[in-house]
Amino acid sequence: MESYMIYMPLVLAALGLLYMFIKKSWVLKQDAGDGKMKEISDYIYEGALAFLKAEYKLLAIFVAIVSVALFVVSLVVPTTHWLIVIAFIFGAVFSAYAGNIGMKIATKTNVRTTQAARTSLPNALKISFGGGTVMGLGVAGLAVLGLTAFFIFFYHYFMGGQWTDTDAMTIVLETLAGFSLGAESIALFARVGGGIYTKAADVGADLVGKVEAGIPEDDPRNPATIADNVGDNVGDVAGMGADLFGSYVATVLAAMVLGNYVIKDMGGNIVSEGFGGIGPVLLPMAIAGVGIIISVIGTMLVKIKSNDAKEAQVMGALNVGNWTSIVLVAAACFGLCKWMLPETMRMEFFGEGLLEISSMNVFYATLVGLVVGAVISSVTEYYTGLGKKPILKIVQQSSTGAGTNIIAGLATGMISTFPSVLLFAGAIWASYAFAGFYGVALAASAMMATTAMQLAIDAFGPISDNAGGIAEMSEQEPIVRERTDILDSVGNTTAATGKGFAIASAALTSLALFAAYVTFTGIDGINIFKAPVLAMLFVGGMVPVVFSALAMNAVGKAAMEMVEEVRRQFRDIPGIMEGTGKPEYDKCVDISTQASLKQMLLPGVLTIGFPLVIAFVPMIFGMDHLAIAEMLGGYMAGVTVSGVLWAIFQNNAGGAWDNAKKSFEAGVEINGEMTYKGSDAHKAAVTGDTVGDPFKDTSGPSMNILIKLTCLIGLVIAPILGGHTDDAQAAVPTVIEVNNIQDVAVNGESITIQDVDVQKTVDDETGMVTANVTIKRKVNGATVSKTHHLKGTKAEVDAQIAQLDAEVTSFK
């Protein structure tokens, strides 16, 4: 049984995908309505496909370029294997395919939801959530399937399917990082490009349609209305899906890397502990696999019975499914930790040396992750939810104009970083205290285990939103729109909490990747008291700020192109306002598509370019590789800390403005007076929402990709920066730079030896000796200290020390 465990996640993922296909065909079999409904739905479907097609073209070019670059690197750098290119391509293809499934099902489910809403609310929920489930399982299933399949392949390819040593496993995992890099690259396109698309279409449609032409939202006379509806799918469905696909893969990968280092800390071999000696490496995959099945169970629990249900009942149904999955994951983590991990492990803790950690400690760390996932959703809900105190305050401040509304919204977003960051900081601390960085990574893995469920909850929102739009455009009975509005309203809440979950996942994933990076490079920490590292911390902190600005400006530029096209159509197409002329929807879709993909290039280049420049420019100038690794680590930390802050700030400010505006729909009390839509205060709130839109749908969510991709690029570069070459050499006894003294002497400089310092360590288990011989000498007046790292058997190292001693003596 134990030896087959490596295949278990593969099987579970396949089962999840099987269920997904069954659910998908069920959804597609539902009645798709008739006439105008179907027509509009087809426009949206085709618009979505048009975006995907254009995106894939650009992606293909991007993947080709990166593949060539990776291949060249694999030729030059001995520790990088060319198979990383294959993993990269598959990571990109799998993520793109998952996005494709999600987009298609979402754009097919919307009209079926509208049709179902004509009969009853429970049916409408069943279908819209069914579509979400397909999306969620597609993403989670493909993520686990791809990652596990490649792991099994590499494990057999590099290690013959049997544990040999940590270094070999490191090569397996470094190659596997290609899969993760591929997935996250797609996320960059889908999340950032999608974010620009959705807001450009939205702003464009609103500015000309609502403001200039005075026609309502989702009016079929507006040429940009289809693009707007496509945008909901592109941004909220495909973008979010790719984001979480990337997080899922990266988290599991990072946990596997750290699991490998647990084995190393335990002496490099735990085959006697079962699971082929790779239990700590397999565990994260196992949790991910089980999480898929648990999510299936969770989605099955989401249903309502009463046709008169309101938001609270629908939300309640979602909560039942969500909480059940979280509790089940906790139970599964308990079982899996107990079963797959050695009862006690040894882990290296900074400054405390090797400590004994029980498998239960690892379980506690996973609980930390589950708590973070749940609490961050509540925090987000508090700062952005309708009727909550911060929203009411923004509403009040709207009465004195747009300026005070903006200040209140900004302040809300800023203050919301307080509980969120304390939560993250507490999570880092606690999960590390329980089980080191392995604990941090497993906390993230446990949180991500319910990804399929989270995505189902998340994707059902835009589907319902679309369904409402179709109801409006096809002029259905008011009851239909009322029903879809209930679903849409719940969807708005889940969208906000889903963003919180996505940030938390990105933050924990980045931390896990960061930890994996440090172990990969072999540096003994990232010391920000070194000026170059501190400088890079500053630079890293700046990048998310500039990235956000670029993303916001991109929305502005893309929206302007859209505005001009819509104005042109209103001007040039006769009878468009009377409903006799037909708007050219496809032109608007095309403009959003082209503009969004064009505008995402600059932020994309910033994301990818900075870490590469930091790594390779100093290398060209001959800087020490480990020093570069530390600088890059400082940069990664800067991006992560600042990126998490700006993600929380922008998402919550945007969400708060949005709901402050929505509050006016039902009417709000300001200074004792009921105030409604159309009032000056409402207009001020609309201004706030205009600012909040790119915050919460473009720049805010993009932060997730920025921080994860930065840390992943670091991880892929890690082997080049020296990485585990030191470890690899440990197998062969070598003496490094033993001729150094003579080298210097050859230059004819004056040398006096000041001090020799020998530090020797014997590994009790392997009998290998490590020695650091530090020689301080005055070279032409300047004191230079140089450490020689020696490794080998005792006899070998002693001989080398003797040789160094002789050299030193000859110079004294």
Added chain:
Amino acid sequence: MESYMIYMPLVLAALGLLYMFIKKSWVLKQDAGDGKMKEISDYIYEGALAFLKAEYKLLAIFVAIVSVALFVVSLVVPTTHWLIVIAFIFGAVFSAYAGNIGMKIATKTNVRTTQAARTSLPNALKISFGGGTVMGLGVAGLAVLGLTAFFIFFYHYFMGGQWTDTDAMTIVLETLAGFSLGAESIALFARVGGGIYTKAADVGADLVGKVEAGIPEDDPRNPATIADNVGDNVGDVAGMGADLFGSYVATVLAAMVLGNYVIKDMGGNIVSEGFGGIGPVLLPMAIAGVGIIISVIGTMLVKIKSNDAKEAQVMGALNVGNWTSIVLVAAACFGLCKWMLPETMRMEFFGEGLLEISSMNVFYATLVGLVVGAVISSVTEYYTGLGKKPILKIVQQSSTGAGTNIIAGLATGMISTFPSVLLFAGAIWASYAFAGFYGVALAASAMMATTAMQLAIDAFGPISDNAGGIAEMSEQEPIVRERTDILDSVGNTTAATGKGFAIASAALTSLALFAAYVTFTGIDGINIFKAPVLAMLFVGGMVPVVFSALAMNAVGKAAMEMVEEVRRQFRDIPGIMEGTGKPEYDKCVDISTQASLKQMLLPGVLTIGFPLVIAFVPMIFGMDHLAIAEMLGGYMAGVTVSGVLWAIFQNNAGGAWDNAKKSFEAGVEINGEMTYKGSDAHKAAVTGDTVGDPFKDTSGPSMNILIKLTCLIGLVIAPILGGHTDDAQAAVPTVIEVNNIQDVAVNGESITIQDVDVQKTVDDETGMVTANVTIKRKVNGATVSKTHHLKGTKAEVDAQIAQLDAEVTSFK
């Protein structure tokens, strides 16, 4: 000569203050006008005094509490001397007195400038800039006078006026840190409280006066108009002055601390090098002292001749003075470095050991500081200057409404972090590469040397602004207002660039303090790969964001109180609108004063409370002190990085919005049409300015105080966190924890020794031996590694090692 150098800065500061008093009496002798002018000016003067009085009351309580706390600490902690309390009180008093001089002269100069503007522009500049000069020299003179006097006192008190060793000097400088802490505490009140005051009064006056009552700005019928004018002085004069006073003192102090460590790295004694062996410690004070005289020269060069001069000529006159001072400081640094420093020094560089650094390298580092000061002003000018590309873009975006104006402004502020942070990062790198952290601190010192000049340029702006207001209120000829407007317009530019200078000074000061902190605590770096340190980096990054939100909200609350009072007066005072009833100016002044001081408490508590909690809560739980020190360091780094980013973002966004709005006064071309005040686009720009006001005048500048005060509190706590106790013990050979093995054995646990590792280092100069003996043992199955730090003569240490060896053998 050399031995008197310690008194040189004192003499120069006194000379500066003497010149200040001469200039002051000259300004006060100028014609203060008559009738209404004088009356209004008196109101402003009394309002300013009222604020100062209220502030002093609150300050007295604050200083009393902190003094008691510091005194208790000095009783409990052996390494902290009670004299720190005296230094603290004097630091606070000196800073408050400097603020007092500045406020008084500014509120006396404004009306004299108006009067002078009735005759000619050159006269008006001469007087307004004269007032600025008094302010600048008051701040710089008192800063240097106080710091040097206390240094001389402590140097004689603790060391008898003669070099003994690094540890004694550390106690001198640690006690001196009290002076800096006192100064920065006042800055907290003056900058944050002043920032809230000025915006509350401004918003209150505008909302009711301009918007509701429809009367122009600076109309004497508006009850809040005096408070508004007082606010300009409170925020821009006293706030900025206290900010730079704090930076000046902290920078010089940090450079002195690092200078002391240079002496340590050079073997602990350089008496043979002259200057009583404390050249590297004296140098920063000497640069500060010479800087005062150079600033006097610089201010003398600021003059125009033509009465028809425009903004460009006035700006040119200021530039002549500014650039001359910068060049003179560079020359002075060359001479002082060459003269006061040993020709070559040894400095410890991380990972590279001790390196030889020539005194010229230190000079190059000072040049880096001067370049940063100059370039940051240009960067700020580019992103916020009238007619510059970013401003024109915001103007364009105003045509589509307030929403797009806000987005454009936010994006401008965010993007402006790009060149600014790259500049800072480059400066850190370069100055460190030249001369280590001593170089970083001296870069800051050189930049701050022209503080008096910078403040003069900065303070002349609000004086001219006030002069214009008085001209308006006292109904002068239009030519008077035209002349003061020219000065005011230049003042707006210098205010923006002055904010850039203040940020740069705060950033470099914090870095220097950060470096001093690390050397004080004796930790060997701040490793963010340790989870608790990383967690604190996150928390630190969050604090500036939350602080900014609190400051913005504070403005909102204080402004609301003001609005209600103004509304009440318009309602209750008969004839107020007709000019027959007299508004109660003092009530408004009182409300601003009380509200601003009340509202600054929460952000103040956040600033002071967080580092204290991080330091003392884990201490209560028995956490290792050095681990706490590292955590606190992580927090400090987080606050600094995030604080600098948010300072740049908020200041530049606010400045950009302000000038985008001002652009409409002369008219701007939008889509080919000239657009003026009163247009919809202008209204959108006004909304942007409303948001920008608290950004650029309250929360943005407060960041400077937040980051400096955080690092200063860290520095003052440093000795408690273990600090130089280790160094103190170095004098007496001791063996630490040599009985540890037996201690463990007593507990009856099973122990096996796994490995013993001895690392021995001999100091060639002192002959002292340092040894680290690491013993790895299995205690009840867990591997525990413990390092024994031994220090002493070779014989002593060898004996201790033998003892440890014997113990180990008996356990093997």
